[in-house]
Amino acid sequence: MVNLIWVFMTVIGIVFAMFNGTMDEVNKAIFSGAKEAVTICIGLISVLVFWLGMMKIAEEAGLLKKFTALFRPLVTKLFPEVPKNHPAMGYILSNMMANLFGLGNAATPLGIKAMEELKKLNGGKSTASNSMITFLALNTSSVTLIPTTVIAIRMNYHSASPTDIVGPTLIATIFSAIAGISIDRFFYYRRLKKGG
Amino acid sequence: MEFVSLISLWMIPSLIGFILLYGTYKRVPTYESFVEGGKEGISIAFSIIPFLIGMLVAISVFRASGALEYFMGFLKPFLDFVGVPSEVAPLAIIRPISGNAALGMTSDLIATYGPDSYIGRLAATIQGSTDTTLYVLTVYFGAVGIRKMGDALKVGLLADLVGFIVAIVVVTLFFGK
Numbered sequence: 001m002v003n004l005i006w007v008f009m010t011v012i013g014i015v016f017a018m019f020n021g022t023m024d025e026v027n028k029a030i031f032s033g034a035k036e037a038v039t040i041c042i043g044l045i046s047v048l049v050f051w052l053g054m055m056k057i058a059e060e061a062g063l064l065k066k067f068t069a070l071f072r073p074l075v076t077k078l079f080p081e082v083p084k085n086h087p088a089m090g091y092i093l094s095n096m097m098a099n100l101f102g103l104g105n106a107a108t109p110l111g112i113k114a115m116e117e118l119k120k121l122n123g124g125k126s127t128a129s130n131s132m133i134t135f136l137a138l139n140t141s142s143v144t145l146i147p148t149t150v151i152a153i154r155m156n157y158h159s160a161s162p163t164d165i166v167g168p169t170l171i172a173t174i175f176s177a178i179a180g181i182s183i184d185r186f187f188y189y190r191r192l193k194k195g196g
Numbered sequence: 197m198e199f200v201s202l203i204s205l206w207m208i209p210s211l212i213g214f215i216l217l218y219g220t221y222k223r224v225p226t227y228e229s230f231v232e233g234g235k236e237g238i239s240i241a242f243s244i245i246p247f248l249i250g251m252l253v254a255i256s257v258f259r260a261s262g263a264l265e266y267f268m269g270f271l272k273p274f275l276d277f278v279g280v281p282s283e284v285a286p287l288a289i290i291r292p293i294s295g296n297a298a299l300g301m302t303s304d305l306i307a308t309y310g311p312d313s314y315i316g317r318l319a320a321t322i323q324g325s326t327d328t329t330l331y332v333l334t335v336y337f338g339a340v341g342i343r344k345m346g347d348a349l350k351v352g353l354l355a356d357l358v359g360f361i362v363a364i365v366v367v368t369l370f371f372g373k
Contacts, residue, residue: 002343002345002349005349006250006251006254009254009255009257009258009263010253010254010257010258012258012261012263013254013257013258013259013260013261013263014257014261016261016262016263016266017257017260017261017262020261020262020263022260022261022262025260025261026257026260026261028260029253029256029257029259029260029261030253030256030257032256033249033252033253033254033255033256033257034249034252034253036252036256036296037245037248037249037251037252037253038245038248038249040248040252041241041242041244041245041248042241044241044244045237045238045241047237048236048237048238048240048241049234049235049237049238050234050237051237052233052234052236052237052240053229053230053231053232053233053234053237054212054215054230054233055233056229056230056232056233056234057215057216057219057224057226057229057230057233058215058218058219059233060219060222060224060229061215061218061219061221061222061224062222063215063218063219101207106208108335109237109240111336112240112335112336112339112340115336115337115339115340115342116339116340119340119341119342126341126342126343126344127342127343127344127346128337128342128344128345128346128348132337132342132346132348133346133347133348133351136332136333136336136337136348136351136352137348137351137352137355139327139332139336140292140326140327140329140332140333140352140355140356141325141326141327141352141355141356141359142326142327144324144325147320147323147324147325149299149323149324150302150320150321150323150324153299153302153303153306153311153320154306154311154316154320156303157306157307157310157311157316158311159311159312159316160311160312161312162311164317164371165317165320165321165324165367167370168317168321168363168366168367168370168371169320169321169324169325169363170325171362171366172321172322172325172359172362172363172366173324173325173326173359175358175359175362176325176326176355176356176358176359176362177355179354179355179358179359179362180351180352180354180355180358183350183351183354183355183358184347184351187347187350187351191346191347
């Protein structure tokens with residue numbers, strides 16, 4: 001599916017440029033897109049190194065385990081295929097907490113660690129496991145208490161009350177998370193029926 | 197609200213302080229563990245590069261050629277039907293695809309219609325309540341070398357759609373049109 005979408009976007013874009021007279025823009029877009037990707041990854045290095053370093057200390061001190069034990073009842077139902085004391089649980093939970101408190105740059109490293117552990121659980125296969133899909137469904141709907149970036153934009157444009165969208169945003173994000181999980185469960189049971 | 201911003205200001209430094217103190221108390225070689233854990237971050241960041249370049253080039257080409265705008269025209273009647281106002285319809289379409297483009301569009305909508313207008317608030321809520329699904333999938337699956345994404349993309353996009361509809365309903369209920 002990814003392969004198809006990828007080829008579709010690129011080829012349709014090029015064909016479109018032929019008829020639309022936007023070949024010049026497309027030429028520029030190829031290299032600006034590549035450059036943007038590298039810039040993002042270089043920017044990620046600092047965050048990844050810092051938070052993975054911190055989390056290593058937390059892990060060795062046993063903090064991650066304690067934290068997992070505290071919130072375990074919440075997530076065991078969502079991830080039935082992850083053993084209760086597996087480190088994946090700790091990373092999934094820390095990632096959810098980081099998202100919740102709007103620590104976006106801490107959430108990504110934790111999420112990647114969680115994916116690594118989930119891959120180990122799945123025997124190192126390069127196919128997405130059920131737990132991975134559930135985890136990503138949670139992440140793409142990203143439940144956030146305080147949407148900091150948006151508040152900053154609203155401040156910039158002199159909103160009378162920049163934070164008054166916090167409540168609506170929280171409600172919308174909770175609903176999209178619930179929807180994400182329900183849709184995920186729908187596909188999950190469908191895969192189980194197929195024997196996947 | 198000042199209380200909330202105070203909390204978010206204190207959160208990261210307190211968390212770091214707590215981890216370091218607790219680590220010391222548990223006799224963890226803190227600095228060495230930090231360096232060891234951090235090393236992993238470098239290889240992860242580099243391993244994401246090809247995935248992200250592939251995805252972002254395709255998105256940029258699709259956008260720059262004008263194809264995105266054209267396809268939006270097809271999706272618009274559907275979005276109109278579920279009640280997405282035509283001003284924010286492009287934002288709803290771009291939000292799961294490109295985070296930067298969506299942020300730009302949100303700023304633009306807020307600048308044009310004003311931060312306290314219906315459209316301005318709706319754009320802010322849509323921007324804040326969902327994440328860039330395609331980016332999240334690319335980074336997370338890319339970092340650990342997952343090539344078959346299964347149903348993940350479908351699930352993510354459908355959840356986004358529900359999020360947009362809820363955002364519209366909630367903003368209308370909270371602030372009126």
